[in-house]
Amino acid sequence: MSFSIQFLGTGTSVGVPQIGCDCATCTSADPRDRRRRTGVYVRAGGTAFLIDTPPELREACLDYKIRKVDAVVLTHAHMDHIAAFDDVRRFNTLNGKKPMNCYAAPETIASMRQIFPYISDKANTQGLFRPMIFFKPVTRAFRLGEVKVTPLPVVHGPRTNGYLLEHAGKRLAYLPDCIEIPPKTLARIKGADVMVVDCLRAREHPTHMNLERSLAALAAAGAKRGYLVHFSHDVKHAEFSKRLPRGVRLSYDGLVVRV
Ligand SMILES: [Zn+2]
Ligand SMILES: [Zn+2]
Ligand SMILES: [Zn+2]
Incomplete structure (x- = not known):
């Protein structure tokens, strides 16, 4: 049974490189320092779906040859996670002009209806x-x-969900934007086979985890394998990855993780 996620993007809201920045990361030749905004493509048996529709979704789908999308799941309505929602219509066409389900917290759906008022479920x-x-x-x-999908409320800013994905006895927890994981959410993801968690940079930030918090969250959850995501340009892949303990890795655009 195949169960995998592919990182479509791993950067924070402004992307990396940032516009108009000449720092070592923004000018790096390492492809892992070139980051679209954060989202993933999930494949489990015969099911395939997107978690979030970040601004560069179209390019990611072309680069990684993604043509099967059964549904969209949204974490929250920050623009770096929803900007390319309109591009889902291409998958409507590929699916035989059928409407597609989009799963999200009620507050997120209310925001989506405001931001995309023209979106309809009518042909x-x-x-x-x-x-x-x-x-x-x-x-x-x-x-x-x-896939069994369980919403994982986290503290971030607007109402935000991570998600626990379960398939064929394996469990993956995906929490790309958070500053804090409430005890109830932590209890649900205990011992996950893979946990993907927010790590903006080494320094603290008011709404995103820094490295110290991310590592503490992975340890508290007892995740077997950890992947960090949602990096700013403070994270230069080759150097930052030396600061990680065993079992924890940095994600990068295009990376496929088998659960
Ligand atoms: Zn974000
Ligand atoms: Zn920079
Ligand atoms: Zn956010």
Whole structure:
């Protein structure tokens, strides 16, 4: 049974390189220092879905030859996670002009309806110039094809969910944007086979974990393997990765992790 995630992007909200920056990371020749905004593509058995639709979604789908998307799951309505939501209409077409389910917290769906008021679940006669979406508010575990998906509320800013994905006896916890993991969420992800967690940089930040917090969260969850994500340009891959303990790695764009 195959169960994997692919990182479509691993950068923080402004991306890396940042516009107009000449720092060592922004000018690095290491492809791992070139980061789209954060999102993942999940494959589990015959099910495939996106978690978030970051601004460079289209380029990522072209680069990684992604053509099967059954649904979209959203963590929160910050623009670096939803900006390319309109591009989902291409998958409406590939799926035979069928509406697609989009799962998110009720507050996130309310924001999506404000930001994308033209999005409809009705077929339209003028061609697929807008996505056809069924918004599905989620507050507890649900099934998405062959995957059990459990929302994991975290502290970040707006209402934000990470997600626990379970398939064929394996568990993956994905928490890309958070400053704090509440005890109830931590209890749900204990002993996860893989845990992906926010790590903006070494210095503290008001809404994102820094390295110290990320490592403490991975240890508290007892995750078997940890991957850090959502990096700013303070994180130069080759150097920053030397600061990690065994079992913890930096993600990079395009990386596929088998659970
Ligand atoms: Zn973000
Ligand atoms: Zn820079
Ligand atoms: Zn955010």
